[in-house]
Amino acid sequence: MNIPGLRSPHVKTGGIVYIARMLDKIRLHAVDQLPKDYVPNLGGGFDGRCMTFLWIDYPALMERVKQGGKDDEILDWIFSQGRKPSEEEIEVWNDFMRKRGWNDEMSERLATRKIESGIEARDDIQTFFDYIDIDEGRDPRARTSA
Numbered sequence: 001m002n003i004p005g006l007r008s009p010h011v012k013t014g015g016i017v018y019i020a021r022m023l024d025k026i027r028l029h030a031v032d033q034l035p036k037d038y039v040p041n042l043g044g045g046f047d048g049r050c051m052t053f054l055w056i057d058y059p060a061l062m063e064r065v066k067q068g069g070k071d072d073e074i075l076d077w078i079f080s081q082g083r084k085p086s087e088e089e090i091e092v093w094n095d096f097m098r099k100r101g102w103n104d105e106m107s108e109r110l111a112t113r114k115i116e117s118g119i120e121a122r123d124d125i126q127t128f129f130d131y132i133d134i135d136e137g138r139d140p141r142a143r144t145s146a
Contacts, residue, residue: 002137003028003035009046009129010098013071015087017094017129022047023074026065046097046128053093055082101128 005028011020028034029042041047043058051058056078064077085093101110106128113131114120125131133139 008133008138014075015090017097018050020071022050023071026062030066054078098129099127102126
């Protein structure tokens with residue numbers, strides 16, 4: 001399902017994957033444009049991992065995003081309220097997130113999601129980032145930065 005205004009998890013903000021997507025979800029939810037089946041996972045899953053990585057409280061982030069601002073401005077706020085990871089930590093984070101579901105404890109869950117979506121034969125979908133892109137109508141090979 002294509003969701004206007006929701007970027008791929010591959011998109012980077014400040015060199016960090018997934019943040020742009022998380023901010024998009026908060027913005028879309030604030031104007032009631034986030035699909036209802038996405039709402040129960042707000043702040044959990046990858047959002048929760050991102051919050052733990054950055055030492056930020058999700059409700060505080062939601063409030064900050066609702067105040068407005070560009071992604072980079074919000075990222076600066078995140079760094080001031082939580083922590084600013086080193087370049088090496090960002091590299092490890094990015095690689096971990098981009099590979100989630102590939103030969104790890106989430107592989108079985110990814111396989112289940114592919115079966116539920118009728119795409120179990122798609123060997124090119126090896127990670128959750130790939131699955132999200134396909135599920136939302138994006139080519140998982142097209143990588144973009146913000």
